[in-house]
Amino acid sequence: MFENLVMPAPDAILSLMASYRADPRTDKIDLGVGVYKDETGKTPVMRAVREAEKRLAAHQDTKTYLGLAGDVAFNAAMIDLVFGPNADKARLRAVQTPGGSGALRLLADLLNRAKPGATVWHSDPTWPNHIPILQSAQLKTQAYPYFDATTGSVRFEAMIEALMSANAGDIVLLHGCCHNPTGANLTIAQWTALADLLVEKNLFPFIDLAYQGFGDGLEEDAAGLRIVAGKVPELCVAASCSKNFGVYRDRVGAAIIMARDEAAATIAFTQMGAVARVLYSMPPDHGAAVVGIILTDADLSRIWREELDETRQRMLRLRTGLADELRKQSNSDRFDFIAEHRGMFSRLGLEKAQVERLREEHGIYIVGDSRFNVAGLPEGRLDVLAKAIVSVL
Structure with a gap:
């Protein structure tokens, strides 16, 4: 039966994740995987979620x-x-x-x-x-x-x-x-x-x-x-x-x-x-x-909304920060759109060869179409990231 199967085409994002994990460089940057990360690089459990899970564990009496x-x-x-x-x-x-x-x-x-x-x-x-x-x-x-x-x-x-x-x-x-x-x-x-x-x-x-x-x-x-x-x-x-x-x-x-x-x-x-x-x-x-x-629950909903606001505001700060650094490094407004976009992703508008150079020369991992995860941006190293991006233009 299984001898008729062939290997499927590799998933680009999963392959990128594997390459990132195998990279021994300590200053590497993961901007590929599409999950939110906080300033420590972790995907946190929200406070409201932790409290709701406690209540669920305390009161749930069946798994039917x-x-x-x-x-x-x-x-x-x-x-x-x-x-x-x-x-x-x-x-x-x-x-x-x-x-x-x-x-x-x-x-x-x-x-x-x-x-x-x-x-x-x-x-x-x-x-x-x-x-x-x-x-x-x-x-x-x-x-x-x-x-x-x-x-x-x-x-x-x-x-x-x-x-x-x-x-x-x-x-x-x-x-x-x-x-x-x-x-x-x-x-x-x-x-x-x-x-x-x-x-x-x-x-x-x-x-x-x-x-x-x-x-x-x-x-x-x-x-x-x-x-x-x-x-x-x-x-x-x-x-x-x-x-x-x-x-x-x-x-x-x-x-x-x-x-x-x-x-x-x-x-x-x-x-x-x-x-x-x-x-x-x-x-x-x-x-x-x-x-x-x-x-x-009114209280938990309020806490969650506050946490979500913090998350969104952080991503907006990262967008503005990267756009500002890219403007400085490139001496142009080419990347100003990053600050105007919304959500976890934007595209840098780089060619595949430039994306590969970012990975090989600088340890910066983004998807081949130049999509990057805003929440993965290193808040204290936006200048380093911007300089690397401009270097491959």
Whole structure:
């Protein structure tokens, strides 16, 4: 049986992690792996998460299944977090999933059940795992222009022009905030214009909200999604708690659908459970239970929001600091866009050979497309990093 298998292509990020670990240099810098790191280089457990875990351990009296939809309180809290407390709950349904990736796959399978072989338009570039997930669900994929590497800005007019050619019923995959891998986001005006186009062309929005709270704030990062939700008749959202709660290994996510009416929402919700049954049966409980405790307890929610604000502000300081150092070292405004972008990632706009020189000559590890993890920036060595980047230009 297995003799018919061949080695899959290596994952670029996982290969980069392995190379970093094997590098004996003590001054090496890891800007590749996409997890938040504090000033010590660690991915911390948030204070609110630690307290919620204590409460869960003290009061949980069973480990039996919760059902296909998972934690009901968590699902309701996630709908409020994403759509706001005033949303039309009758049209909204959520299912707890194993991380944001699990939400993406569940929703992709749901959409394929609704419209087999549908075309999903995705940004160019997009998160590398988007396309394999969509294609594994038997959906077709088509790219729309998004990022201008020269200016570090969104190619919005080109994006709209491309989506004008989409067919009615096509699906449009959008990054809700903190675009991965570029960090370049749509403005509120652009979200509004895009929402009007989605209505005009009868296109279905599929929004990946992986970094809510990492950009400009919890409410601000959901603003674009809520603009779209206020105009279109239906959409779906894959929400992740990995970043904003720091529960990466616990795999906490939610697949949320907004239907045209309550009856359609109920049918779609039942189908989501059927998809979950095939994919993984029941979702893991611990992480979602912890997040649910935090979101439904006023004190813990306040502590978490304060911690999240600290995290976001630190990344903004790092962005500004690196942009300033690069301006000094390059004597140009070429990298000013780094301070304007949001989230954990930006692209430096380097060629692959320049990225390789950074790794070989300076021990600086970034992904081949020059995407780097803002949270991995060495706060006390931004000048050294900037000098190395300029040296390979």
